Amino acid sequence: MDLATFLIQCLNALQYGLLLFLVASGLTLIFGIMGVINLAHGSFYMIGAYMAYALAPIVERTFGGGFFATLVCGLVLSVLLGYLLEWVFFSYLYEREHLQQVLMTYGLILVFEELRSLTVGDDVHGVQPPELLAGTLPLGELMTYPVYRLFISAVCLLLALGMYLVFTRTRLGMMIRAGSSNREMVQSLGIDIQFLYRVVFAAGVAIAVLAGMVAAPVSSVYPGMGNSVLIICFVVVVIGGIGSIRGALLASLLIGVVDTFGKVVFPQAAGVLVYVLMALILLWKPSGLFKAG
Structure with a gap:
């Protein structure tokens, strides 16, 4: 393995690892802080990828925007979806047994898959990266590396830094950490733990959706x-x-x-x-x- 190939594999490993972190960080928020085993979390990643495919023409016709406008619209919709799901379904699972959590979230997987099939179909789709990021960077004399993959790594690093700052430097992060340790104590201090959990769940869903949207041009979109x-x-x-x-x-x-x-x-x-x-x-x-x- 020559130096250029080794460097490309290092960049691929970094990009894959950081993209995986985007999805897993939302899962660890929901699982670790709220105590809910959410088997439907992978479906949020799929929803993000299909949003990148299906929303792009709608956003372009309505707002005249491109890929980045689609990302913003997808994030707004994902926050609303996460808040609604926590309110309607997940808020009833905190005191339930893990088996009940698994059964209900597995049922959500089936619902999301069926809705995806009815609305978008079962074909494999491709999503084009924005023209600004469609080029490549030379690595050595013969090899190049896509700029869009570097963009994915940059987005993931920025989000990781943002999450670290929120959890360690803000009052919201302090309340989330306290709520994960002792829910009753936080409630006794006058903090609305239900609203706090909805914020956490909506954030976890939005992060997974973002991961699916930025990954769509690289991995394609498929059932x-x-x-x-x-x-x-x-x-x-x-x-x-x-x-x-x-x-x-x-x-x-x-x-x-x-x-x-x-x-x-x-x-x-x-x-x-x-x-x-x-x-x-x-x-x-x-x-x-x-x-x-």
């Missing part, structure tokens, strides 16, 4: 695309530590490196290496790399 990403996101949550944002970031980057270079160096065992990594880390630290926070 069931949220199912595979859901499994790997639970691996990220387990490795990083339930409820830990920095743990989700580190775990995502580790999985990105192992998966990307595993496909190059050990292609026959590439599908197993991520789970071997999880097993080794859990043998070392059974509760994950970091505690919640």
Whole structure:
């Protein structure tokens, strides 16, 4: 492997890991802070990808905007969707057993898949990246790297920094962390924990939708695309530590490196290496790399 190829694989690992963090961070917020096992989280990623495909012509006709205007519209709709879902469904699950949570969120997967089939169809679709980011950067004499993939990495890094600042430097972050530790105590202090949980859930949904929208030009849009990403996101949550944002970031980057270079160096065992990594880390630290926070 020459230097240019190694550099490209490093960039691919970084981009995949950071994109995985976008999805997994929303899951660890909902799972770690609210205590709900949300199997439908991968469906939010799929919804984001289909939003990038279906909203683009509508936004262009209505507002004259392009890809970035579609991102903004998709984020607004995803926040409303998350708030509505928490109010109608998830607010009744906090005191229920995990089996009931699994059954209801699995039912939501079926509902979302059927709605997707009825509204958009079952074909595979492509989404074009914006013209501003459609070029490539030269790496060596023969190889190039897409600018759009670098854009994905930049978006993920900015969001990771924003989440860190919110959780560690703001009053909202303090209330969220307190609510995840002792819900009754936070309520006794006069904080509306129901509204706080709706904000957290809406944020988790919006992050997953954003991940799907920015990934659509790279991975294409196809039925069931949220199912595979859901499994790997639970691996990220387990490795990083339930409820830990920095743990989700580190775990995502580790999985990105192992998966990307595993496909190059050990292609026959590439599908197993991520789970071997999880097993080794859990043998070392059974509760994950970091505690919640």
